[in-house]
Amino acid sequence: MENDLRVVEKSKLFKGIGEQDTASMLKCLGAYRRSYRKGDCVFRNGERITAVALLLEGAVHIRKEDYWGNLSILHEISAGEVFGETYACLDGGEMLNNAVAVKNSRVLFLDVKRVLTTCSSACQFHGKLIQNLLSVLAQKNKLLTRKLEHMSRRTTREKLLSYLSEQSLREGRSSFEISFNRQQLADFLSVDRSAMSNELCKMRDEGILKFDRNHFELL
Amino acid sequence: MENDLRVVEKSKLFKGIGEQDTASMLKCLGAYRRSYRKGDCVFRNGERITAVALLLEGAVHIRKEDYWGNLSILHEISAGEVFGETYACLDGGEMLNNAVAVKNSRVLFLDVKRVLTTCSSACQFHGKLIQNLLSVLAQKNKLLTRKLEHMSRRTTREKLLSYLSEQSLREGRSSFEISFNRQQLADFLSVDRSAMSNELCKMRDEGILKFDRNHFELL
DNA sequence: ACACGTCGGTTGTATTTACAACAAAGGAGA
DNA sequence: TCTCCTTTGTTGTAAATACAACCGACGTGT
Numbered sequence: 270m271e272n273d274l275r276v277v278e279k280s281k282l283f284k285g286i287g288e289q290d291t292a293s294m295l296k297c298l299g300a301y302r303r304s305y306r307k308g309d310c311v312f313r314n315g316e317r318i319t320a321v322a323l324l325l326e327g328a329v330h331i332r333k334e335d336y337w338g339n340l341s342i343l344h345e346i347s348a349g350e351v352f353g354e355t356y357a358c359l360d361g362g363e364m365l366n367n368a369v370a371v372k373n374s375r376v377l378f379l380d381v382k383r384v385l386t387t388c389s390s391a392c393q394f395h396g397k398l399i400q401n402l403l404s405v406l407a408q409k410n411k412l413l414t415r416k417l418e419h420m421s422r423r424t425t426r427e428k429l430l431s432y433l434s435e436q437s438l439r440e441g442r443s444s445f446e447i448s449f450n451r452q453q454l455a456d457f458l459s460v461d462r463s464a465m466s467n468e469l470c471k472m473r474d475e476g477i478l479k480f481d482r483n484h485f486e487l488l
Numbered sequence: 489m490e491n492d493l494r495v496v497e498k499s500k501l502f503k504g505i506g507e508q509d510t511a512s513m514l515k516c517l518g519a520y521r522r523s524y525r526k527g528d529c530v531f532r533n534g535e536r537i538t539a540v541a542l543l544l545e546g547a548v549h550i551r552k553e554d555y556w557g558n559l560s561i562l563h564e565i566s567a568g569e570v571f572g573e574t575y576a577c578l579d580g581g582e583m584l585n586n587a588v589a590v591k592n593s594r595v596l597f598l599d600v601k602r603v604l605t606t607c608s609s610a611c612q613f614h615g616k617l618i619q620n621l622l623s624v625l626a627q628k629n630k631l632l633t634r635k636l637e638h639m640s641r642r643t644t645r646e647k648l649l650s651y652l653s654e655q656s657l658r659e660g661r662s663s664f665e666i667s668f669n670r671q672q673l674a675d676f677l678s679v680d681r682s683a684m685s686n687e688l689c690k691m692r693d694e695g696i697l698k699f700d701r702n703h704f705e706l707l
Numbered sequence: 708a709c710a711c712g713t714c715g716g717t718t719g720t721a722t723t724t725a726c727a728a729c730a731a732a733g734g735a736g737a
Numbered sequence: 738t739c740t741c742c743t744t745t746g747t748t749g750t751a752a753a754t755a756c757a758a759c760c761g762a763c764g765t766g767t
Contacts, residue, residue, distance in 0.1 A: 333637060341640040343633065355633070357628035365633065385619060393578065399618065400604060406625040407577035407688040413632040414574070415564065418552060421560040423725075424753065451715060459640040461755050466716055468753095477691040482715085642755075643723065670745060680725050685746055701745090 271339040273325050277377060280323055280334070280349045282401050286394045294394060298383050301451050305370040311353075312368040314398070318356040320378040321402070324348050327374025327437065328448065333366045341458040344412065345371075345448055357381040360404065409468045425460045432458060437487050492521070492544050494504045496596060499542055499568045500627070501620050505613045513613060517602050524589040530572075537575040539692045540595040540621070543567050546593025547667065548570040561676040562686040563631065564667055570624050576600040577625065621664075646685045652697065653675060656706050 277283055278291045286294065291333060302325070305311055312318060329346040343366060346352045356362035358381060384398060419431040432454075436445055447454065456463035472478050480487040497510045505513065507674055521544065524530055530548055531537060537679065548565040562585060565571045575581035577600060603617060638650040651673075655664055674681035693695050698705040 292499065301522060316708070322615065333640070341637075343636060355626045355629040358622050359630065362626070362630075365630070385622075400623070403577055403604075403618070403622055403625065404579075406629060407574045407581070410574040410629055410632065411578065411581075411584070413636065415657065417562060417636060417639065418560075420636065421552070422622065426753095450713095457641065462715090463717080463756080464754055469720090645723095669743095681745090682726080682747080683724055684747090689746070 273375070273377070273446075276325050277323060281350065282321070282323060282351050282379075282398070283403075285397055285399055286401075290394050294398065295377075296380050300379050301375055302375060302377050305374045305376065307369045307370055307373050309374075310367055311370060311376055312356075312364050314364060314367050316364045317361055318353050318364050319382065320353070320380050321351055321357045322353040322368070323351050323377040323379065325377050327370055327372040327373040328476065329374060329376075330371050330453075331366055332369055340456050341459055342453060344416065344457075345401070346365065347448070350447065351372050354381075354405060355409070358361070358402075380394070398471050405469050417457060423456075425458075425465055427467065428458045428460060429468060429472070433485055433487060434483070444485050447485060448483070450483070491665040492594070492596070493566050495544050496542060499569050499570065500618070500624050501540070501542060501598075503620055503623075504616055505620075507611050513617065515596050519596055519598050521594060521596050524593045525587055525591050528589045528593075529586055530593070530595055531575075531590060533583060533586050535583045536580055537572050537583050538540040538601065539572070540570060540603065541571050541572040541587070541597050542577045542596040542598065544596050546589055548593060548595075548615045549588050549590050549672075550585055551588055553634060559675050561668075561672060562680055563635065563676075566667070573600075573621065573624060574628070577621075623659070629680075637675060644677075644684055644692065647677045648684065648687060648691070648698075652704055652706060662707070663703070665701070665702050666704060669702070680684065 273314060274288065274292055275483070276294075278288045283291045283294075303456040304325070311322060314334070324346050326348050328348075331345060331346065331351060333341045346368075351369060353364070356364050384402065406426055415435060419435070420426050422428045422431050433447075437443055439445075449457055451466055452462050455465045458465070468477075469480065473480065476488060478488055480481065493507065493511055493514075496514065497505070499509045502510045502513075524546070533553070543565050544569050548571060550562040550565065550571060552560045552562060565587075567684050571587055572583070577664045603621065616620055633652060636701075638647050638654070640646045641650050652666075656662055658664075658674060668676055670685055671681050677684070688697075688699065693697065695707060697707055
């Protein structure tokens with residue numbers, strides 16, 4: 270689709286590369302698309318990843334599931350964002366978690382080998398692409414560090430406030446929406462859903478925040 | 489010192505680049521060294537980082553400290569390892585935590601701008617260096633993900649077992665040393681020290697593991 | 708209107724944790 | 738050897754959490 274190109278061009282991976290050049294680079298890199306239904310796995314635990322994934326449309330959760338079906342959500346990928354790059358950049362890197370589509374999704378794949386191997390002539394923006402990839406990795410690194418910050422809080426309340434504050438800051442206002450439902454948020458913060466729900470209501474009663482479904486407001 | 493070069497050459501950042509070329513690249517990149525006493529800050533919260541740090545000797549803890557003096561250890565840097573690369577790679581990136589020397593240490597700094605800007609002629613290994621940087625970022629990413637795995641465990645016991653299992657796996661045997669003392673380990677896993685100590689002893693009594701100071705053995 | 712499934716909130720109980728305070732063990736230095 | 742200090746283990750209590758079970762609201766499809 271035409272729309273896809275606009276998503277790609279606006280992504281952090283192709284930042285600073287024009288729409289025209291982006292299009293020609295996609296060809297040069299042998300990029301290909303695939304569709305997934307809600308619930309499908311894009312990457313599976315143990316799989317060897319050789320391609321970076323760029324989400325064109327939909328939403329993907331990066332999850333860790335252990336033997337006993339214990340689920341923990343690492344983070345959510347929205348349209349325009351990149352995932353799988355960590356494992357793709359480590360030669361023969363085995364994926365250590367699952368990437369699951371939580372909405373019907375379309376994904377663009379870019380073979381890392383071809384991204385990293387500078388092609389002699391055509392793609393003058395190849396260097397830029399590699400720098401962008403570096404930047405994407407660094408940003409994900411920062412994201413993980415911030416998540417560790419939430420997780421290192423001792424109580425459910427602190428974890429919630431740490432997470433909600435970040436979302437509020439990210440949106441630039443005290444009122445915002447989150448993309449997780451309660452169970453997903455609990456799996457993301459690694460807490461019990463009912464205890465979390467309880468804590469949210471207590472905070473509401475104390476006048477710390479307001480919420481309705483996915484809409485939150487910090488006071 | 490002569491010994492420094494050997495550490496640099498063996499680091500993941502200069503992997504695949506010979507000793508000779510490494511030496512000439514360090515000059516070309518304008519690398520410089522600094523010494524720190526135990527307790528000194530290498531990077532400080534809020535500081536703008538423009539150089540990647542390579543630890544030549546000693547040990548550094550990457551820490552997060554909040555307003556109330558609450559301490560959390562993100563991870564430990566040993567000799568030969570790189571740190572600060574996340575923030576250095578994000579243009580004008582503010583450091584969001586502290587890098588503190590926990591032993592007397594020496595650090596080599598490499599300006600990122602000069603690493604990323606390919607110099608036309610002399611350094612034929614420049615491309616390799618950039619790829620190595622990419623790889624270092626990806627590996628740190630994986631490290632953070634694994635730490636998130638420990639942190640997402642609900643109980644102190646599970647966190648301990650998750651951490652100790654990883655260390656055991658990393659060493660390749662069931663008997664190994666860790667570099668943290670009890671308080672540091674507790675700050676690393678974000679649990680209460682006394683509760684953790686208690687849990688360790690319970691597990692020892694149950695025959696799950698043996699330990700003496702920093703030496704552990706999983707049974 | 709009805710059954711059905713999903714989602715969020717509520718409650719009670721057993722377990723686990725944090726916190727504080729103290730005791731014991733070991734090392735460094737006088 | 739003695740003292741001082743750091744590290745580690747121990748204990749009791751209050752607080753927080755996990756877990757399970759249940760209820761009500763809402764939406765969908767028949």
